[in-house]
Amino acid sequence: MHTPAGFLPSHVLPSALSPGTLGFAYRDAKLAVGGTEAAPTLPTHEDLARAGLAGAMHYLGELDATPCVAVALPDATSDAAAAAAGLRFAGLRSLFFTLQEPFLAIAARAYQVTEWERTHRFCGRCGTPTRDKPGERAKECPACGLIAYPRISPAMMVLVTRGREVLLARAHRFPGAMYSALAGFVEPGETIEDCIHREVREEVGIDVTGIRYFASQSWAFPHSLMIAYTAEYAGGDLKPDDTEIADAQWFPLDALPTLPTHVSIARRLIDATVGRLRAAG
Numbered sequence: 001m002h003t004p005a006g007f008l009p010s011h012v013l014p015s016a017l018s019p020g021t022l023g024f025a026y027r028d029a030k031l032a033v034g035g036t037e038a039a040p041t042l043p044t045h046e047d048l049a050r051a052g053l054a055g056a057m058h059y060l061g062e063l064d065a066t067p068c069v070a071v072a073l074p075d076a077t078s079d080a081a082a083a084a085a086g087l088r089f090a091g092l093r094s095l096f097f098t099l100q101e102p103f104l105a106i107a108a109r110a111y112q113v114t115e116w117e118r119t120h121r122f123c124g125r126c127g128t129p130t131r132d133k134p135g136e137r138a139k140e141c142p143a144c145g146l147i148a149y150p151r152i153s154p155a156m157m158v159l160v161t162r163g164r165e166v167l168l169a170r171a172h173r174f175p176g177a178m179y180s181a182l183a184g185f186v187e188p189g190e191t192i193e194d195c196i197h198r199e200v201r202e203e204v205g206i207d208v209t210g211i212r213y214f215a216s217q218s219w220a221f222p223h224s225l226m227i228a229y230t231a232e233y234a235g236g237d238l239k240p241d242d243t244e245i246a247d248a249q250w251f252p253l254d255a256l257p258t259l260p261t262h263v264s265i266a267r268r269l270i271d272a273t274v275g276r277l278r279a280a281g
């Protein structure tokens, strides 16, 4: 996920929402959508209002001049209330291949904002109900002044190469027989490079060198920023850590296992690296 072309982000809610404003309304992790299963559509703000679907609202910006808002619906919002307006609730992952690209990216952004809204209603220091802070996307505590921004958790992903082989691992949590690059969250006090060295050592017991940036991807499950790299093998024997990793192997380019879908940055990282190694002969 990324900022789509034609999208102008903003957090300042206009004094009046223009007709046709798109409403990205979440009940917990599910988005209110219309249309069909194969071709979901987004309701306008008026559609939501007509159905009585209301909640804390945050302005997201304009997509090709169409305003977009995120709405955090109460958990108790019923399916029947949505159905009365021709809407249903769908998980973001289930919309990956059906919701059109710019809307999908904004839906992911809206999810992160509504998730922050739902989980920062009270001050984490003194427990007082928070309020929106004017001028920026932030919650502030009227009693003690604590400010809480939407949480973004940086995580690294690294594809380690050794000659014409790539290191892929299967985590216990992966579906089926899928293998992917190594990944892990940055810990306090670490640079991303520190995190790469530590995670690779912890997860598979080897050392790496030649760390090179590849690309990054916002990943709204629930608030990761995945920053992807390649690195070269520098020493050590593969020793997968049982708690997280079910299996890790060096795969030759012509015998790759089942890989993640093309939606993920993992797949782009693997495809680009395999292509580069093939081209290098």
Ligand SMILES: [Zn+2]
Pocket (backbone or CB within 6 Å): 123, 124, 125, 126, 127, 128, 141, 142, 143, 144, 145, 146
């Ligand atoms: Zn407080």
